[in-house]
Amino acid sequence: MRQHVNPLSKNFNEIEIIPSLNQIFGDSKLNLHLDIGCAAGDFLFDLALSNTSWNYIGIEIREKLVKTAKLKVREREIKNLYFVFGNANNILNDVQSKFIIKNLKSISFNFPDPWFKKRHYKRRVIQPEFINILSNSLQKGSLIFIKTDVKDLFDYMDDTISNNFNFKKIDKKNFNYSKSFNPNKVKTNRERYVIVNKLEIFEKIYIKI
Numbered sequence: 001m002r003q004h005v006n007p008l009s010k011n012f013n014e015i016e017i018i019p020s021l022n023q024i025f026g027d028s029k030l031n032l033h034l035d036i037g038c039a040a041g042d043f044l045f046d047l048a049l050s051n052t053s054w055n056y057i058g059i060e061i062r063e064k065l066v067k068t069a070k071l072k073v074r075e076r077e078i079k080n081l082y083f084v085f086g087n088a089n090n091i092l093n094d095v096q097s098k099f100i101i102k103n104l105k106s107i108s109f110n111f112p113d114p115w116f117k118k119r120h121y122k123r124r125v126i127q128p129e130f131i132n133i134l135s136n137s138l139q140k141g142s143l144i145f146i147k148t149d150v151k152d153l154f155d156y157m158d159d160t161i162s163n164n165f166n167f168k169k170i171d172k173k174n175f176n177y178s179k180s181f182n183p184n185k186v187k188t189n190r191e192r193y194v195i196v197n198k199l200e201i202f203e204k205i206y207i208k209i
């Protein structure tokens with residue numbers, strides 16, 4: 001079992017600045033998706049290689065995983081994928097990241113670390129202040145996707161996002177995945193594990209209104 005990284009550690013106070021979109025992508029005008037807590041980025045590699053009409057950014061707090069993923073992007077000359085190392089909260093809270101948030105069509109939080117103990121809830125990546133930052137800078141119509149196998153975490157994330165009046169839930173039944181960042185419903189590594197082990201998945205989509 002891996003040791004969870006404490007995102008509140010001061011090691012993450014200094015952040016990696018994300019360069020401008022035309023410095024990191026072959027075509028900066030494509031639709032842009034951000035995956036938060038992307039681990040080694042396998043999900044994003046699958047997406048970027050199969051949907052070349054989207055750009056993808058992944059943020060991950062484990063530095064070694066990001067270094068390896070960045071190297072793989074360079075070696076394979078993938079022009080629609082970029083990885084950033086650090087605590088997503090600190091990175092997106094930085095004024096310099098506003099331009100990224102403004103350009104996002106969607107954000108995914110796939111199976112975030114649950115931090116089960118109440119005194120550790122503040123380490124969870126979704127926080128009211130963080131959702132406020134997103135709601136202040138995301139364009140109308142942008143989407144947030146959350147997915148987890150931990151019911152308590154799901155309720156917490158759902159409450160936190162729903163308490164912000166700028167986000168409305170979308171009924172999954174009416175959602176057209178073919179136009180989304182994940183038209184083929186590619187699965188993350190954790191999702192595959194959860195499916196094999198027949199655990200329940202709780203998910204929701206929100207739209208900025």
Ligand SMILES: C[S@@+](CC[C@H](N)C(=O)[O-])C[C@H]1O[C@@H](n2cnc3c(N)ncnc32)[C@H](O)[C@@H]1O
Nearest residue numbers: 007037039060061087088110111113188189190
């Ligand atoms: C349980 S894993 C899920 C990985 C992947 N999304 C999946 O579904 O397979 C959660 C990931 O989020 C990362 N993480 C946790 N807190 C984070 C934060 N504040 N900022 C960026 N990444 C974070 C962890 O290091 C870990 O790789």
